[in-house]
Amino acid sequence: MTEAPNREASSSVMKMIVNRWSPRAFTDETISDAALREVIEAGRWAPSQYNSQPWRFMYARRGTENWDQFLSWLKPVNQRWAKSSAALVYIASRTTMIPRTTPDRVFSRTHSYDAGAAAMLVLLQAHHMGWAAHTMSGVSDVDLTHAGLRLPVDYAFETVIAIGKQAPAETLPEDLRVREVPSQRVPVDQIVFDGTFAEPLES
Numbered sequence: 645m646t647e648a649p650n651r652e653a654s655s656s657v658m659k660m661i662v663n664r665w666s667p668r669a670f671t672d673e674t675i676s677d678a679a680l681r682e683v684i685e686a687g688r689w690a691p692s693q694y695n696s697q698p699w700r701f702m703y704a705r706r707g708t709e710n711w712d713q714f715l716s717w718l719k720p721v722n723q724r725w726a727k728s729s730a731a732l733v734y735i736a737s738r739t740t741m742i743p744r745t746t747p748d749r750v751f752s753r754t755h756s757y758d759a760g761a762a763a764m765l766v767l768l769q770a771h772h773m774g775w776a777a778h779t780m781s782g783v784s785d786v787d788l789t790h791a792g793l794r795l796p797v798d799y800a801f802e803t804v805i806a807i808g809k810q811a812p813a814e815t816l817p818e819d820l821r822v823r824e825v826p827s828q829r830v831p832v833d834q835i836v837f838d839g840t841f842a843e844p845l846e847s
Contacts, residue, residue, distance in 0.1 A: 651826060664771040665826035666778040668725040669816050670808030675705060675730040675775070683777075683807065684733060686769035687762035693754040696741035699762040702793055703733045717789045718804065719782040725820055726778075729806035734789070735763050740798045759802045766805060776810040779803050 653662045684701045692698060704710035706729065714732045715723055726732065737759035741752040752758075763779060770777040781803055783789045790801050813824035834843070 660771060667776045667810050668820055669811040669813050669824055670728040671811040673809040680731050683770045684766055686765040690762035690765050692758035694743050698738040698752060698755045699759045700736045701733055703731055705731045717783045717792060719784050722780055722782045726806045729808035731807045733805040734793060735759055735802045736795050736799045737802050738799050763803055770807055775807050777805050777807045779805045
């Protein structure tokens with residue numbers, strides 16, 4: 645598994661959460677269709693409003709017929725490193741749902757939130773299985789990506805996850821190499837409030 649040293653968290657936080665991070669350096673190792681589906685399968689166990697399960701996963705493994713197309717939708721800066729990953733998983737969410745209170749389809753205010761929960765489970769499952777995973781929103785054209793994925797009009801593109809076996813940072817170009825370290829988090833006291841929101845407003 646990928647590890648993230650020099651991160652501090654409460655001792656009660658699961659180590660898998662703290663140790664998971666998003667590298668950009670990948671080896672040339674491939675991933676089988678079965679293994680990739682096992683990683684993605686974790687996403688369907690996420691919670692969602694009214695159990696609407698709005699997430700949808702579309703993937704391409706490196707060397708397969710859809711790979712070049714899936715890679716081409718990324719911004720060039722992401723293509724530089726993502727081209728070495730074993731798979732790209734695109735996540736979309738359905739923006740409408742049918743609640744229990746009415747038979748009519750209505751807008752789902754939580755569709756992105758729910759899809760994000762599913763994406764997080766995919767990241768954790770990949771880490772658990774010894775794969776590195778890097779999620780990104782960086783596509784060159786959202787509308788082009790939406791069309792390329794053949795998403796219906798009531799689906800929204802959310803994110804892309806690159807999955808692969810982690811490689812040494814030295815395999816990256818110099819400008820990316822210096823960024824190949826686990827990111828830190830702001831102190832918990834800056835984001836948690838006992839009561840209502842209390843952060844000073846920005847001027």
